[in-house]
Amino acid sequence: MFSPTRRKVLKALLFGGTAIAAPSALYAAKYGRGEGMPWSPFRGQPPYHGTVEASFFTPAERTTVAAICARLIPSDDGPGATEADVVTFLDRQMAGFYGRGQHWYMQGPFLEGTATQGYQTEHPPAQLYRHALVALDVYCRNTYEAGFAELSEDRQDAVLKGxxxxxxxxxxxxxxxxxxxxxxNTIEGFFADPIYGGNRDMVAWHYIGFPGTRYDYRDFVGHDGARIQLEPVSLSGRPGWNSP
Known part of the structure; x- marks a missing residue:
């Protein structure tokens, strides 16, 4: 999967209906803005109370996650996860009820599931991220004497492949x-509506030509397959619509 063709794979996922063009969990806008974020013991880990941009990840975790995302969707022939600010999407997801697995059945027994059964671990996503990021750092430092974000792109790819x-x-x-x-989660954050933190400035939608969440498309029904030139619109509208 770590090849120059991965961007084509992303396009195929989206147009094939597999990739998610909306996040897997809604994020309450107030989270991470100094109003507090409710969480339940053992449903993840306490969020990191940092800046508006940092709701769950510690600075070190955020750096590592951003580096991982940058290799999963690189900035090669178009915008990647870095330009789309996918790490902010992930940070907000982990700080919210998705990260806590709040809407999932998270009681035992915990057995090894099949490939068709989806997420089976006893750890909610936020807790899985936190434990895995620690383990990843230990592995990289023991193997390469540096954290993941400090490695060359080739070594980062080798670790992710591993x-x-x-x-x-x-x-x-x-x-x-x-x-x-x-x-x-990285694919979700890349293609999700910008109100959830990723797809900053709708860069992913601009790149693939997706017109966004418009009211309707009745004026363009009879286009006979011709390309429709429309600027993408977020759930919150376009920047120009919200200007004073």
Whole structure:
């Protein structure tokens, strides 16, 4: 998966209806803005109370997650996860009820699931991220004497490939499950509506020509397959619409 063709894969995912053009969990806008964020013990970990931009990740975690996202969706022939600010999307998701697994059944028994059963670990996403990021840092420092974000892109790709192919394992959490989850979340954050923190300035929508969440498309029904030139619109509208 770590090849120059991965951007084509992302396009295929989106147009094939597999990629998610809306986040897997809603984020309450007040979270991370100094109003507090409710959480339940053992449903993840306490959020990191930092800046408006940082709701859950510590600065070190945010740096690592941003570096992972940058390799999963690189800035090569178009905008990548960095330009789309995917790390902010992930940060907000982990700080919210998605990160806590609040709407999931999270009681035992916990058995090894099949490939078709989806997420099966006893750790809510936020807790999985936190444990996995610690384990990833330990692995990288023991192997390369540097944290993941400090490695060359080639070495970063090698580590991610090792997680994907289960050549690298963690003690407390399944490394492959973490890789699959952060890959899924990164794609979500890249294509999601900007109100959730990712897809900053609708860069992903501009890149693929997606017109966004418009009221309707009745004026363009009879276009006979011709390309429709429309500026993308977020759920919150376009910047010009909100100007005083």
């Amino acid at each position: 997680l994907d192919e289960e050549e690298i394992t963690f003690e407390k959490v399944p490394a492959k499950t973490f890789f699959d989850l952060i890959l899924k």
